[in-house]
Amino acid sequence: MCGISGTYSTCHAFPLDNAVSSLEGDLRASIQAMAHRGPDSFGTFYEVFEGGSVGLAHARLSIIDIEGGHQPLYDDANSVHAVVNGELYDYAVIRKRLEQEGCVFTTSVDSELLIHLYKVYGLDSILHLRGEFAFILYDKQRRMIFAARDRFGIKPLYYTLLDGGKKLLLASEMKALVPLGWKPEWDVESIVQLGEFIDDRTVFKGVYKLPPAHQLIFRHTGRLKVEPYWDHSYNSPDVPESRSLEEMIDGVQKRLVDSVKARLRSDVPLGVYLSGGIDSAVVAGIASKLLKEGSPETKLNTFTLAFPDRAELDEGPIAKRMAESIGAVSHLITPTEADLVSYFEKSVYHSEQPVHTLNGAGKMILSEYVRRHGFKVVLSGEGADEVFAGYSFYLADYLSAVDHAAVDLGIPLPTSSELFMALKEFEGKKLPQDHLSLSQVDPEATNSSRPLGGIYFPKVLSTAGFDNQVFSQDIIDKVGSPDHSLNIAERLNARARTDIVSRKYHPLHCALHTCMHTSLPNFVLNLLGDRMEMSNSVEGRPPLLDHHLVEYANSLPP
Numbered sequence: 001m002c003g004i005s006g007t008y009s010t011c012h013a014f015p016l017d018n019a020v021s022s023l024e025g026d027l028r029a030s031i032q033a034m035a036h037r038g039p040d041s042f043g044t045f046y047e048v049f050e051g052g053s054v055g056l057a058h059a060r061l062s063i064i065d066i067e068g069g070h071q072p073l074y075d076d077a078n079s080v081h082a083v084v085n086g087e088l089y090d091y092a093v094i095r096k097r098l099e100q101e102g103c104v105f106t107t108s109v110d111s112e113l114l115i116h117l118y119k120v121y122g123l124d125s126i127l128h129l130r131g132e133f134a135f136i137l138y139d140k141q142r143r144m145i146f147a148a149r150d151r152f153g154i155k156p157l158y159y160t161l162l163d164g165g166k167k168l169l170l171a172s173e174m175k176a177l178v179p180l181g182w183k184p185e186w187d188v189e190s191i192v193q194l195g196e197f198i199d200d201r202t203v204f205k206g207v208y209k210l211p212p213a214h215q216l217i218f219r220h221t222g223r224l225k226v227e228p229y230w231d232h233s234y235n236s237p238d239v240p241e242s243r244s245l246e247e248m249i250d251g252v253q254k255r256l257v258d259s260v261k262a263r264l265r266s267d268v269p270l271g272v273y274l275s276g277g278i279d280s281a282v283v284a285g286i287a288s289k290l291l292k293e294g295s296p297e298t299k300l301n302t303f304t305l306a307f308p309d310r311a312e313l314d315e316g317p318i319a320k321r322m323a324e325s326i327g328a329v330s331h332l333i334t335p336t337e338a339d340l341v342s343y344f345e346k347s348v349y350h351s352e353q354p355v356h357t358l359n360g361a362g363k364m365i366l367s368e369y370v371r372r373h374g375f376k377v378v379l380s381g382e383g384a385d386e387v388f389a390g391y392s393f394y395l396a397d398y399l400s401a402v403d404h405a406a407v408d409l410g411i412p413l414p415t416s417s418e419l420f421m422a423l424k425e426f427e428g429k430k431l432p433q434d435h436l437s438l439s440q441v442d443p444e445a446t447n448s449s450r451p452l453g454g455i456y457f458p459k460v461l462s463t464a465g466f467d468n469q470v471f472s473q474d475i476i477d478k479v480g481s482p483d484h485s486l487n488i489a490e491r492l493n494a495r496a497r498t499d500i501v502s503r504k505y506h507p508l509h510c511a512l513h514t515c516m517h518t519s520l521p522n523f524v525l526n527l528l529g530d531r532m533e534m535s536n537s538v539e540g541r542p543p544l545l546d547h548h549l550v551e552y553a554n555s556l557p558p
């Protein structure tokens with residue numbers, strides 16, 4: 001992955017010469033702050049004009065077209081400039097189509113697609129993008145910044161407004177905003193309310209994450225617009241499914257194989273993060289098979305964080321057996337507890353969010369090993385639990401309503417009273433995810449504490465939040481006592497809330513929808529994904545989070 005940053009100011013900047021050299025210096029310092037994201041090359045574009053200035057900066061981790069793919073990118077008329085972080089798939093097909101429309105490509109790097117797509121489709125270009133990405137594009141003629149983030153929030157992008165809204169700053173990491181003029185200040189309300197984990201806030205005042213599947217437009221008039229270009233949707237819970245089970249299994253398999261295949265495109269060595277479960281095993285199995293189809297001697301490299309002294313946690317032996325069974329090479333990395341502790345502080349610095357586990361430190365040690373052994377790209381099983389309801393606590397929402405959509409599938413379905421009994425029994429059980437709790441969830445609570453139509457997910461997720469006792473009384477007096485499950489519900493966009501509360505979807509789908517907008521992008525993909533990988537210049541690609549696959553999975557009955 002790369003690091004990108006950008007600035008657009010609608011303030012007069014004179015004298016011009018001084019403004020140019022200070023802008024250039026600021027951009028260089030900004031990119032330097034994220035040099036770990038892209039140590040291979042650096043590039044800037046900047047322009048000072050009457051009534052404002054614009055700057056883009058890029059730190060490159062070269063993956064595709066190593067020689068030719070430097071950024072910022074620009075069109076032949078020099079009127080569109082862009083910096084892109086991430087991978088855009090379906091390159092060959094889209095390029096061919098664009099060439100038929102008269103576009104002339106100057107490199108073979110996937111990122112160049114954005115420039116031509118924008119020239120042909122304007123803002124609709126975003127709908128043609130498949131992959132994990134964040135970009136900032138400047139349209140000189142329209143004096144406009146257009147930025148966006150992938151559908152799941154795999155790649156980060158932060159923004160803030162300065163000078164009373166006259167200056168926009170954007171960057172992959174918040175530390176890169178400082179050289180551009182931003183002065184950090186804690187956002188105590190956001191910290192108390194878990195804004196970092198549940199919505200677009202960060203721990204700093206005035207700095208926001210561009211939410212997943214959102215685009216940002218900033219015009220010379222100072223008008224800022226942030227809006228979604230895509231969202232998850234699910235079928236009606238009352239309409240019986242007409243596809244057979246076999247058809248649906250084939251549908252998932254076909255899209256999953258296609259997703260892994262797209263993500264094997266790389267001009268540098270690539271491996272798989274293999275843990276002990278089915279998610280990464282599926283990815284590794286498909287990747288190994290596809291590689292061997294291309295060249296039978298090729299061996300996939302798998303990387304596993306193992307804890308031989310803690311048998312109950314250790315995924316090493318099963319991952320090793322899995323690697324052997326698919327003809328892959330297994331690398332086991334075995335950090336000690338002291339190693340994890342010594343990486344903790346760095347994991348906070350790189351994730352830029354409150355961290356209360358050593359998981360991030362583990363992931364950082366893993367990516368450090370991967371990079372040291374010459375690999376720049378890893379495929380992972382991230383997102384599978386969120387797309388396919390893998391966490392045990394989802395069972396509560398699944399059991400909350402009869403699955404009418406499945407009536408014709410030939411699977412014996414429980415009646416509503418059987419569901420009710422199963423739910424009661426489940427509520428009393430300890431969850432394997434022991435940092436979360438179902439027992440604290442009271443489904444009989446009054447209306448005001450039944451956000452999102454009473455689904456379990458916000459309440460289960462809120463039990464992972466900080467206890468009120470963490471904060472001093474004067475802070476609580478100032479910002480109010482936080483109710484995390486209410487916050488989770490209220491910070492979802494209004495459209496999503498309406499769909500959920502009106503029971504347009506089955507409660508399980510409502511829970512998955514909520515997770516896609518909260519813990520997946522803000523915790524899993526940030527702390528455990530991109531930021532720990534990029535701290536060591538390793539690009540992560542999660543094939544389970546491909547929008548063709550996810551749209552299909554979302555269409556399946558609960």
Ligand SMILES: Nc1ncnc2c1ncn2[C@@H]1O[C@H](COP(=O)(O)OP(=O)(O)OP(=O)(O)O)[C@@H](O)[C@H]1O
Nearest residue numbers: 273274275276277278279280303304305380381382
């Ligand atoms: N110990 C580990 N070693 C290597 N990779 C890991 C490890 N733990 C997690 N990962 C990577 O991160 C992904 C998400 O991990 P997480 O623990 O959230 O999911 P999981 O459902 O347990 O995954 P899986 O079913 O693959 O074990 C995994 O699929 C894997 O690619």
Ligand SMILES: NC(=O)CC[C@H](N)C(=O)O
Nearest residue numbers: 001002061063064085086
């Ligand atoms: N690391 C990245 O974000 C890669 C950007 C682009 N795909 C390249 O190979 O240069």
